[in-house]
Ligand SMILES: Nc1nc2c(c(=O)[nH]1)N[C@H]1C(S)=C(S)[C@@H](COP(=O)(O)OP(=O)(O)OC[C@H]3O[C@@H](n4cnc5c(N)ncnc54)[C@H](O)[C@@H]3O)O[C@H]1N2
């Protein structure tokens with residue numbers, strides 16, 4: 001690994017080793033979707049909470065309906081939300097609605113469609129099976145059962161389950177607060193005129209949008225200039241414990257004005273990672289609250305790849321989720337590829353449809369090529385020791401834009 005300090009895997013491991021899940025807070029369940037439970041939750045009540053009817057119909061005893069056409073007096077009427085007046089009197093039927101508690105002694109529910117729908121007397125046209133359309137107390141969730149484990153994601157059905165067992169709040173790891181900060185004297189926000197030699201800040205909006213999509217609570221700082229102290233001044237408000245992670249871009253390679261490197265020297269470890277794009281990286285715990293800071297390279301493709309490869313698993317860990325990072329799969333190349341030796345390559349590509357997944361390389365390797373990145377939906381990962389790849393070769397593929405499900 002001449003000229004490099006670490007592999008991609010080594011840098012990722014070094015970052016993850018210093019991180020902890022954000023301290024749990026209790027949140028209303030309506031605000032918990034996509035977050036991870038910090039403690040197990042037990043059901044204080046059984047589900048269903050009482051024996052009830054699964055159909056609108058009539059509660060009967062089996063001995064009273066021995067042949068189709070049997071007629072019984074209707075001894076009561078039980079809408080959902082009410083309680084039976086008493087046990088089901090032998091020799092009678094009780095009209096009952098779906099979800100209503102069944103009277104004691106009920107052995108089956110006859111759906112209304114299998115009757116003449118009588119209100120004083122009812123004729124039963126079809127023999128019910130024993131236990132038909134009866135939902136038993138606790139058959140779904142037993143009282144005291146664990147309904148949510150620590151580390152499990154709050155999906156909509158799990159939020160429904162918490163509500164069903166009467167929990168209005170849940171202890172979760174909150175959305176990590178991530179400050180996104182662009183550095184560079186050449187940067188101008190979109191919407192402002194561009195003086196000669198300047199460019200619009202693309203990384204800030206791109207990284208912020210992706211972190212928001214991945215479940216972070218994104219905070220933005222104004223663009224930091226390239227004078228010594230500019231970055232520390234821009235960062236200072238965030239280092240008071242108000243953010244869980246800082247992500248900067250640019251200013252980390254070998255330039256004379258690489259402010260990130262200068263301002264964070266001694267607090268952030270700057271390393272050359274054997275990857276392309278994304279070689280210059282930095283990570284450290286900064287300020288009195290030891291706030292994790294990841295410094296990404298400035299070229300937009302480098303910043304994007306670094307976000308997928310390093311920031312994404314870090315965010316998983318902070319959010320208390322299983323550390324998965326960018327999802328990936330195995331694909332098959334539709335065209336040959338040349339890949340420089342010595343650095344793990346992350347090449348932009350477009351996927352087709354099929355199994356195995358066809359992947360077509362897109363655009364050149366230049367890490368400034370944001371135009372082609374914007375049309376890519378995959379990154380082909382080529383190991384450092386592979387130089388030529390043929391059409392039809394199997395390759396590892398990252399799929400950064402895969403929708404983030406809440407079903408992990
Ligand atoms: N002599 C050397 N020069 C460079 C090396 C090296 O090893 N020796 N490494 C190159 C590699 S690889 C990369 S990647 C870049 C990384 O540089 P920095 O992280 O220090 O970033 P800058 O130099 O400030 O900017 C690089 C490039 O990206 C543009 N940029 C920066 N921020 C933004 C932004 N927010 N939005 C859009 N574009 C941005 C910037 O204008 C530059 O063109 O260094 C190489 N050089």
Ligand code: MOO
Pocket residue numbers: 275276277278279280297299302367
């Ligand atoms: O590592 Mo740089 O990101 O190659 O362009």
